Amino acid sequence: MNRVPLEGKVLSENARVAAELRERFRARHVLVVNLISSPGSGKTTLLEKTLNRLPKDEKVAVLAGDLQTENDANRLKRFGFPVKQITTGGTCHLDARMIEKHIADWDLDKLDLLIIENVGNLVCPSSYDLGEAAKIVLLSVTEGEDKPLKYPSIFFKSELMVLTKTDLLPHVPFDVQEAVENARRIHPEMEVIKVSCLLGNGLHDWLNWLERRRRAFLVEVAETVA
Ligand SMILES: Nc1nc2c(ncn2[C@@H]2O[C@H](COP(=O)(O)OP(=O)(O)OP(=O)(O)O)[C@@H](O)[C@H]2O)c(=O)[nH]1
Ligand SMILES: [Mg+2]
Numbered sequence: 001m002n003r004v005p006l007e008g009k010v011l012s013e014n015a016r017v018a019a020e021l022r023e024r025f026r027a028r029h030v031l032v033v034n035l036i037s038s039p040g041s042g043k044t045t046l047l048e049k050t051l052n053r054l055p056k057d058e059k060v061a062v063l064a065g066d067l068q069t070e071n072d073a074n075r076l077k078r079f080g081f082p083v084k085q086i087t088t089g090g091t092c093h094l095d096a097r098m099i100e101k102h103i104a105d106w107d108l109d110k111l112d113l114l115i116i117e118n119v120g121n122l123v124c125p126s127s128y129d130l131g132e133a134a135k136i137v138l139l140s141v142t143e144g145e146d147k148p149l150k151y152p153s154i155f156f157k158s159e160l161m162v163l164t165k166t167d168l169l170p171h172v173p174f175d176v177q178e179a180v181e182n183a184r185r186i187h188p189e190m191e192v193i194k195v196s197c198l199l200g201n202g203l204h205d206w207l208n209w210l211e212r213r214r215r216a217f218l219v220e221v222a223e224t225v226a
Contacts, residue, residue: 011127011128014095014096014097014128014129015096015129017095017096017097017100017131018096018128018129018130018131019129019131020100020131021096021099021100021130021131022129022131022132022133024108024131025108025114025131025133026221026224028108028109028111029112029217029218029221030108030111030112030113030114031112031113031114031133031134031213031214031217031218032113032114032115032116032130032131032132032133032134033113033114033115033116033132033133033134033135033136033210033213034116034118034125034130034132034134034135034136035047035115035116035117035118035136035138036118036121036122036125036126036135036136036137036138036154036158037120037122037137037138037139037140037164038120038121038122038143038147039120039121040120040140041120041138041139041140041143041164041165042138042140042164042165042197043117043118043120043138044064044072044075044076044117045164045197046138046162046164046195046197046206047062047064047076047115047117048075048076048079048197049197049200049203050115050203050206050207050210051076051079051081052079053203053207054079054081054207056080058081058112058113059110059111059112059113060081060111060112060113060114060115061081061082061083061084061106061111061113061114061115062076062081062082062083062084062114062115062116062117063083063084063085063086063094063099063102063103063114063115063116063117064076064083064084064085064086064117065085065086065087065088065093065094065098065116065117065118065119066085066086066087066088066119066120067087067088067089067090067091067092067119068087068089069085069087070085070087072085072117073085082106084102086098086099086102088119091119092119092121092123092124092125093118093119093121093124093125093127093128094116094118094119094125094128094130095128095130096128096129096130096131099116099130099131112214113210113214116130116132118130122137122147122151122154123151123153123154125154126151126153126154126157127153133213133217134158134159134160134213135154135157135158135159136158136159136160136161136162137154137155137158137160137161137162138161138162138163138164139161139162139163139164139179139183140163140164140165140168141163141164141165141166141168141169141172141174141176141179142165142168142172142174144174145174145175145176145178145179145182146182147179147182148161148179148182148183148185148186149182149185149186152186155183155186155187155190156186156187157187158187158190159189159190159191160190160191160192160193160209161180161183161190161191161192161193162192162193162194162195162206163176163179163180163192163193163194163195164195164196164197165196165197165198166194166195166196166201166202167196167198167199167201176194180192191209193205193206193209
């Protein structure tokens with residue numbers, strides 16, 4: 001079988017469903033962000049800290065993707081917001097149909113923010129549009145500052161890079177400036193936030209970014225409607 005045409009078909013079907021989802025999210029004023037990183041960079045930990053700090057009446061929900069286990073959803077459900085796990089079986093990324101299926105019984109009018117934690121992988125998730133407004137890439141300081149150059153697609157498509165685990169900087173030979181320069185060689189407008197979930201550093205900047213991004217999204221939606 002010829003793999004390329006089949007892959008093209010899958011991606012164009014995904015793009016169609018993602019476009020429908022994007023329209024629905026915009027119509028209901030739900031900002032959707034898609035968190036992508038290699039396994040273990042700290043996506044769920046960042047979300048734990050985020051949910052812990054958000055006001056209890058914040059209209060936020062989370063979809064967490066993994067090949068197996070409900071572990072991440074269980075970690076995140078403790079904060080009282082709607083959370084669902086998507087277990088993909090063997091698939092190394094989430095796709096738009098999975099999102100469509102898992103939000104089917106959620107009332108989007110009751111949400112302002114939907115955070116998707118993608119399957120830990122720097123390659124496959126970058127090809128699958130989920131109808132999100134923004135992709136966010138996480139890079140931890142233990143991964144090496146060359147990763148934006150090695151995995152350019154996800155750095156090119158993300159508007160924000162969250163540099164995680166900065167508390168480990170004294171213990172690893174990681175050059176922050178070089179990592180940021182590499183990310184901006186791939187994507188010159190890349191915004192960067194440095195966080196340590198262990199110490200709490202940078203979480204304020206991250207929460208501010210989410211708030212600013214939501215305001216920009218609402219303006220963008222209003223301008224399209226007008
Ligand atoms: N030192 C340090 N460790 C951290 C920090 N954030 C996360 N970790 C640790 O990194 C490991 C992986 O964190 P997770 O949040 O599960 O990572 P993830 O990206 O969600 O992993 P997957 O969902 O499996 O891809 C855990 O042992 C965390 O405790 C941090 O800021 N500093
Ligand atoms: Mg996780």
